[in-house]
Amino acid sequence: MENENNEIYDIFLNFTYSQLKSLFKKAKSKEEQDFYIMLSNMVLQKEQEKVIGK
Template sequence: MRNINEQNNLYDQFLKYSYADLKELFKKAETKEEQEFYIALSDLVLQREQERVLGKK
């Protein structure tokens, strides 16, 4: 089992990616599974931005 600090580090890394970054990674993905992963992360980025714009956060 990994420690909590490593999990937080993963989240911190995710926050550094923009939608454009994730779109580029999607284009470079070599497998469908990898594409789906980047799509899911892109959706999270868009949801976060939508919440920010709508003032929910």
């Protein structure tokens, strides 16, 4: 199970904000939209940390 969790995390790391935004637009339910919004926010936070750290 741990290996599967790492795979999901690795997949997430390869998504860009634009890709997640596109998935949000294609979402079929409010729950799915919420999921992609949360992931998008995580990507933005990571980018902000990089900028602030420089």
